[in-house]
Amino acid sequence: MELPITITQVAQQPKILPLNKIIKSSDFTIKQLSQNAFISKEDENIRPTEVGTIVDYLSRYVLLADEHAFDVANAKAKQDLIHGIIPVKEYKKLLDQEERLRYLVKDLSDVDSLSDEAIYLATDICAWEDAFRSGRYVEPKVHPDKSTTEHIKMMIQRVEEFFEEFGWPIRDAFFAKTENGFVSGDGDYLLKHTLLDLKVSVKTTMQISWVRQLLLYYTLGFYNHFNKEDIERLMIFNARTNTVFFIDIANIDQSVFEFVYDAAEKQSKINERELRKYVN
Numbered sequence: 001m002e003l004p005i006t007i008t009q010v011a012q013q014p015k016i017l018p019l020n021k022i023i024k025s026s027d028f029t030i031k032q033l034s035q036n037a038f039i040s041k042e043d044e045n046i047r048p049t050e051v052g053t054i055v056d057y058l059s060r061y062v063l064l065a066d067e068h069a070f071d072v073a074n075a076k077a078k079q080d081l082i083h084g085i086i087p088v089k090e091y092k093k094l095l096d097q098e099e100r101l102r103y104l105v106k107d108l109s110d111v112d113s114l115s116d117e118a119i120y121l122a123t124d125i126c127a128w129e130d131a132f133r134s135g136r137y138v139e140p141k142v143h144p145d146k147s148t149t150e151h152i153k154m155m156i157q158r159v160e161e162f163f164e165e166f167g168w169p170i171r172d173a174f175f176a177k178t179e180n181g182f183v184s185g186d187g188d189y190l191l192k193h194t195l196l197d198l199k200v201s202v203k204t205t206m207q208i209s210w211v212r213q214l215l216l217y218y219t220l221g222f223y224n225h226f227n228k229e230d231i232e233r234l235m236i237f238n239a240r241t242n243t244v245f246f247i248d249i250a251n252i253d254q255s256v257f258e259f260v261y262d263a264a265e266k267q268s269k270i271n272e273r274e275l276r277k278y279v280n
Contacts (some may be wrong), residue, residue: 003271007176007185007220013210016267021259022215023252028236028245033162037242040157040200044121044148046140052200053126054119054144054152055239056188059159059198061122062105062114063113064172070098073128080137094128097121098195119149139198155200155239162237162244167191170229176221178268182275193232194246195222201238206245210236218249219260 004010011019043049060066073094081091104118112231120143131137144152163169177184189196195218197210214234222231235246 003274004267005271007183007213007216010183010216010264010267011209012020014208016263017209017212017215017260021213021263022256024248025208025211027251028206028211028247030206031244033158033165033242033244035214035263036247038204039151039240041240044151045145046142046148048202049202050123050126050130050140051144051148051152051155053130053154054122055125055200056198057129058114058119058122059156060172061101062108062111063160063163064169066172068173070125072132073125074098076128076132076137079200094125097124101237102127111153111160114153114156114272116146116149117154119144154194158242159198159234159237160228162239166196166235166237166244169196170187174217174221174227174229176217176219176226178220178265179224180268180272182271183216183220183264185217185220187221190229190231191235193230194235195231195233196235196237199236199238200240202240203238204241204243206236210245215256215260216264220264221260223257 061069171190
């Protein structure tokens with residue numbers, strides 16, 4: 001039995017958070033930032049999920065100068081090194097790639113100036129970030145071609161324009177969890193009074209799993225006072241469609257947050273009980 005431990009996994013479970021107990025996708029206000037904005041995946045030579053990871057990673061590293069951008073990739077590579085899964089030269093290769101990427105973006109004037117080599121390196125580094133979540137490193141066999149590279153740069157540019165319009169992040173990551181920690185997740189960004197989740201999705205409408213995700217991040221990160229920031233709005237930005245979806249906290253009935261909190265805590269206790277069976 002696969003237990004929903006991460007917030008993303010719980011958000012995919014309608015039985016835990018049924019639609020009749022939470023807000024609907026249609027409750028969100030939609031703002032389209034440009035017309036005919038959809039960037040098709042059909043011209044891209046790597047998977048949409050890989051494109052999304054690269055866009056998110058380079059947005060943090062290039063736009064926000066996030067000094068912790070390499071932490072997740074390095075943690076997984078170091079873990080594999082300690083357990084003898086990879087040789088020292090493979091770990092050193094990753095560190096060398098990160099150093100080269102630092103050099104390439106150090107004096108970058110704008111996103112358009114981002115080189116093909118930088119995106120090539122980001123692809124290799126992001127493979128380790130994916131490995132952290134999946135548990136297994138798979139070396140990229142294909143790197144973004146010209147069309148895919150242009151799409152990546154276009155979406156990073158959109159992220160920059162989004163921040164310029166809606167405000168730059170006051171935090172580029174936050175943690176949310178249940179009381180015992182057996183349901184948890186890392187949120188994307190906090191703007192001033194706004195919880196933001198960045199998507200790079202081919203979906204053109206607000207998805208109910210995104211609704212659940214936002215509710216869980218807010219409830220387990222702020223409603224329960226785990227983080228101290230005052231959140232007034234929940235928001236999704238989809239860089240592939242250049243669309244913003246948002247709802248104000250004041251427009252959500254308090255009973256919704258109470259239900260989400262109770263449901264998450266209940267699932268978390270189930271997770272703890274089941275996982276302890278394997279430990280004991």
